[in-house]
Amino acid sequence: MSARVLVGVKRVIDYAVKIRVKPDRTGVVTDGVKHSMNPFCEIAVEEAVKLKEKKLVKEVVAVSCGPQQVQETIRTALAMGADRGIHVEVSGKDYETLGPLQVSKILAALAKKEQADLIILGKQAIDDDCNQTGQMTAALLDWPQGTFASEVNIEADKLKVVREIDGGLETIKINLPAVVTADLRLNTPRYATLPNIMKAKKKKIANVKPADLGVDVSSRLEVLKVDEPPQRQAGVKVETVHDLVGKLKEAGRI
Amino acid sequence: TEEEIMIRDSFCTYCQEKLMPRILMANRNEHFHREILNEMGELGVLGPTIQGYGCAGTSYVAYGLIAREVERVDSGYRSVMSVQSSLVMHPINAYGTEAQKQKYLPKLARGEILGCFGLTEPNHGSDPGGMETKAKYNPSSRTYTISGAKTWITNSPYADICVVWAKCEDGRVRGFVLERGMEGLSTPKIEGKFSLRASATGMILMDEVEVPEENLLPHVSGLAGPFGCLNNARYGIAWGALGAAEFCFHAARQYTLDRIQFGVPLARNQLIQKKMADMLTEITIGLQHTPEMISMLKRNSCGKALDIARQARDMLGGNGIADEYHIIRHVMNLEAVNTYEGTHDIHALILGRAITGLQSFTVGK
Numbered sequence: 001m002s003a004r005v006l007v008g009v010k011r012v013i014d015y016a017v018k019i020r021v022k023p024d025r026t027g028v029v030t031d032g033v034k035h036s037m038n039p040f041c042e043i044a045v046e047e048a049v050k051l052k053e054k055k056l057v058k059e060v061v062a063v064s065c066g067p068q069q070v071q072e073t074i075r076t077a078l079a080m081g082a083d084r085g086i087h088v089e090v091s092g093k094d095y096e097t098l099g100p101l102q103v104s105k106i107l108a109a110l111a112k113k114e115q116a117d118l119i120i121l122g123k124q125a126i127d128d129d130c131n132q133t134g135q136m137t138a139a140l141l142d143w144p145q146g147t148f149a150s151e152v153n154i155e156a157d158k159l160k161v162v163r164e165i166d167g168g169l170e171t172i173k174i175n176l177p178a179v180v181t182a183d184l185r186l187n188t189p190r191y192a193t194l195p196n197i198m199k200a201k202k203k204k205i206a207n208v209k210p211a212d213l214g215v216d217v218s219s220r221l222e223v224l225k226v227d228e229p230p231q232r233q234a235g236v237k238v239e240t241v242h243d244l245v246g247k248l249k250e251a252g253r254i
Numbered sequence: 255t256e257e258e259i260m261i262r263d264s265f266c267t268y269c270q271e272k273l274m275p276r277i278l279m280a281n282r283n284e285h286f287h288r289e290i291l292n293e294m295g296e297l298g299v300l301g302p303t304i305q306g307y308g309c310a311g312t313s314y315v316a317y318g319l320i321a322r323e324v325e326r327v328d329s330g331y332r333s334v335m336s337v338q339s340s341l342v343m344h345p346i347n348a349y350g351t352e353a354q355k356q357k358y359l360p361k362l363a364r365g366e367i368l369g370c371f372g373l374t375e376p377n378h379g380s381d382p383g384g385m386e387t388k389a390k391y392n393p394s395s396r397t398y399t400i401s402g403a404k405t406w407i408t409n410s411p412y413a414d415i416c417v418v419w420a421k422c423e424d425g426r427v428r429g430f431v432l433e434r435g436m437e438g439l440s441t442p443k444i445e446g447k448f449s450l451r452a453s454a455t456g457m458i459l460m461d462e463v464e465v466p467e468e469n470l471l472p473h474v475s476g477l478a479g480p481f482g483c484l485n486n487a488r489y490g491i492a493w494g495a496l497g498a499a500e501f502c503f504h505a506a507r508q509y510t511l512d513r514i515q516f517g518v519p520l521a522r523n524q525l526i527q528k529k530m531a532d533m534l535t536e537i538t539i540g541l542q543h544t545p546e547m548i549s550m551l552k553r554n555s556c557g558k559a560l561d562i563a564r565q566a567r568d569m570l571g572g573n574g575i576a577d578e579y580h581i582i583r584h585v586m587n588l589e590a591v592n593t594y595e596g597t598h599d600i601h602a603l604i605l606g607r608a609i610t611g612l613q614s615f616t617v618g619k
Binding site: 201 | 267296298316
């Protein structure tokens, strides 16, 4: 199969870091804070590389949008087995307001330019928890989508996707080209081996600007303020159900 | 470099996710997880500085960073890795024939076979030159007959091959590759060991073992051979010890922030803060260096790491002696790390000789 897979990877604050809000309440502190690849994006890369190892796809291209630092994230994808990378340069104010709508426009443009047959993304990013990019990208391309995938199989020229839904698991068959978003149980990402990390150095990362793709990255959203969640207040212990009802009435809850 | 940072981060994740969960029980029950060699082999971190033969061919800095991440979990695991990489793969690569390299290196790199390094003897630790293990050449069978005993050999009870250093009839020390199954070769385990319990340590007993001459490492003779290997390993050990010290520092910091006595966290106290400031200073200074100062590095890193671990243990009070909190395990391990690869005192004498031009290893002239 001569399929080409586009995998989107996002550079986010590492999951283990304790997040702090900036004193001016416009966002969270990112300077000097450890960043890494979004865990769901790791799962997406792993799935793409697995498909290549099974010889079901020919080329895996890793894409990331952001400033210079996202190249580290692309390199990690290359070390895991992606063939080449594309760095879409977005920095400064544009990067601060970059969201799913702009990213999905970029991915849609790239998919057409690179003639991709499959786009695999993480189901959501752990910083904004939007869970929108995959769906928007599919809509812009008018492609079918298999979201929250816990299993992906290529059968003939169709994609069989098992999706994790509230009621359990749902299996769908969709045509290619398609967009898939990876959920937790899709696979366990591999550790990048030393030889692969060293090979990744030689793989190419192309630089592209959103304007080259005809995409306007300006945002229609304005962040008004960012606050920490309220401190948890102490609770009150009651002896009997009667007391509980009494307290709830007192608090005007019932 | 960016590549070295990626290597460190990728390996750090492996160590924390796969090694850390095993170490508590491995240390408590003195269980050696042979599988970790295969896992490390898959990651390509065995023999990392070797070019070719299935090895990564990366820098010494990367090797040091790898050692630091493993030792952050346990010095025993790091010892196992150092032996395989620097004391078994390196001599075969540096002193062996092409045939030997092809035969052993790829399997060692994958962790398929395990090796050990036999230099130290029951009566000769700091003075390997006085070794009593002898190798006698038999021209009729083109073999060497080797007899002697080696002790404190990491990996030996489970090793598939042993790189043994023996004195030949010309008085020169040479290296031989012995294979398990050779008659007269046995590797009993050393019992009652209270350091590096997660790695298996034993003896190498050789009772007239017949070794074919193809198993001699031909490209070196004299103590330069084993010393070359130990120098290769020493860099990893110096960085590794600091990894252990960093774990103890972070563990003590977290504990003293969490533990409240007399209404305030322990970390609120001046004595506690001074101890942590000193620890961090020593660790940071220890990480700044050049490879040429290797003797100073090893002695300083290991000595300071042991001090830091003991201080950290103290800061955890009673909880500090429970293996659940891990620090006491590092205290125990670092006693061995301080001693092997050239004791603290021997390195002091090496430096003393470099500083003054006069040797004080022996009482003679």
